[in-house]
Amino acid sequence: MSYQELIHQMNQSMLAAESDRVALLRHILDQLGHPESKYHIVHIVGTNGKGSTGTLVGNLLMNSGEKVGHFASPAIHDDREQILLQNQMISETNFVTTYEKIMAKLTVEFDMSSLSIFEWFVIIMLQYFADQEVTWAIIEAGLGGKLDATNAINAPLLTIITHVDLDHTAILGNTIKMIAYNKSDVIKQNTTVFMAPNQTDDTKQVMVNRVIERNAKELIDSSYVSVKIQRENLTGFDLQISSHYLDNVEFHFDMLGEFQIDNLQTVIAVYDWLVQNNFGVGLQSLKETLTTTKIEGRMQVIHHQPTVILDAAHNPDSTKRLISSLKHLYPTENLKFILGFLQDKNYLEMAKLYHTISKEIVVVTPNNSKRALSASRLQKEIPGSQIAVNAQIGLEMLIKQSGPNDVIVVTGSFYTIKEIEA
Incomplete structure (x- = not known):
């Protein structure tokens, strides 16, 4: 069948608020042999900043020679933009082929309409990245954390909590503490967790408690990263950055919006961790990332x-x-x-x-x-x-x-x- 025919057949319902969805998706991943276990994963949740943070981390890894998949939503031009390989969206042929491969592995009684279209994109993404032998996958949650389809994955290497605030209150809760608790459910055993700066005290406490409860490796608050703005204009920022592995290094950051500084601090914290753990990232790849990354729809x-x-x-x-x-x-x-x-x-x-x-x-x-x-x-x-x-x-x-x-x-x-x- 064609890509358009397949999309037309998919269940267009929004099922994110239903409590049994993640268990169903985990059962499907069991049958597929958990393809997401074949590569390192950075799982990103939060109210704001997921897209910018995910793009920057993905580009940092690509500029360091890694083969990177990136899952993000919503798309701007084409739904296939949600599944990117080296910043190129999945082809219609590969989308259909991956779907057919998945269906062939599932039990005979499985009905494709059991999954929403977003859930299908998640499952196809996980299998496609495995088939393409990516070394890293940046996976952004769609809505919340606890009930989000991306929460079906096995424990990721890294989890990033971007800025948490009020949104989707009918589903996630009407206080920041409730929303933070929902999003913190993605934290899994042996995962290193990064938290964006300028969080509320409630969010910080929820994340600390969840890291302990889930026996995650550690919680890294990226507030320790110092970013001094030397100049800001319509070409972006000139910055001086200090961290564990950067000592007042000057960078040009080619994005607009002061809110991007929070995202940048988080990315620098991830950079420090990658350097510390010998993942082959260097100063030049970081500079290249900050000067070349552009994101549609953000200032x-x-x-x-x-x-x-x-x-x-x-x-x-x-x-x-x-x-x-x-x-x-x-x-x-x-x-x-x-x-x-x-x-x-x-x-x-x-x-x-x-x-x-x-x-x-x-x-x-x-x-x-x-x-x-x-x-x-x-x-x-x-x-x-x-x-x-x-x-x-x-x-x-x-x-x-x-x-x-x-x-x-x-x-x-x-x-x-x-x-x-x-």
């Missing part, structure tokens, strides 16, 4: 005069961090926004945050028929906002209304910025 400048920025901030925490970075980079410029949210997010708080810094806002309905918040509903929460049919039309509207020094930001959801990326 991504796509147009000048006026400046147009795409950012996938989709919860209050990432919204606050985005606004802080915009104020720092554009202290006097006129900020305008195109906003499109999902209805299962805390859109009321995000709308309020954007409205406090800008009165020129266009609202749109994201391209997700099941979860999108309608533009008409959002407009009621943002007095004076305009409605556009979609993000692309909204951008055309604001560009016509803007001067060369204005800054237009498209944000609110991956599904909103995808319309512009497309």
Whole structure:
């Protein structure tokens, strides 16, 4: 069958909140002989920062000569972007071939519709990476930790906890402590755990307790990494970094957004561990990684005069961090926004945050028929906002209304910025 036919047959339901899913996936991996045991795994969970942290760690390993697979969601252009080998997405042929190989190994009574499409992507990814003989796999959790499909894997070599905050509260809990506990469930025996800086006390305590409970090797708080910003502009950061294996080394970091510094500290902590444990990474590969890594949808400048920025901030925490970075980079410029949210997010708080810094806002309905918040509903929460049919039309509207020094930001959801990326 073709790739399109296979995707069409897959169960499109979102089953992440069902408690028996991980056990089912582990049973499937048992039948497959646990393909994920054939390579080193970095498992990444957290509310914000998974994509940037995962990409940087993956590129660091690739620049050190490793063969790296990377699993991340959601995709921007093509669903196959979720499964990357050396930063190239899986081909349609390899996707179908890997699926057929998996089905041939499973019991006769297994029904493909028993798994959601996201779960299928996880299982196919794990088998594909084994078949391609990757040496490392960077695996980002989709939603939460405890019930996430990626939690079916055997104990990874490394686990990274990025910044934890409120999101998906209906599923994960309505306090940061509850969410941290859910995400900490991915911590497994003999795993080294890294924690991003600037966590709440509740998050820190949950992670400490879980590491002890699960008999993980150690918990490394990346707050020990010192990053001094010498200069920040539209080309990124000039930094001076100190850590266990770096002594006031100067780097250029080719990303925008102060929130990326937290992610960078975590990556440097991983770098230190890799050096300490003789995994062959060096200073040159780190410098190359920081100067060449670019990530779509994270403070991504796509147009000048006026400046147009795409950012996938989709919860209050990432919204606050985005606004802080915009104020720092554009202290006097006129900020305008195109906003499109999902209805299962805390859109009321995000709308309020954007409205406090800008009165020129266009609202749109994201391209997700099941979860999108309608533009008409959002407009009621943002007095004076305009409605556009979609993000692309909204951008055309604001560009016509803007001067060369204005800054237009498209944000609110991956599904909103995808319309512009497309």
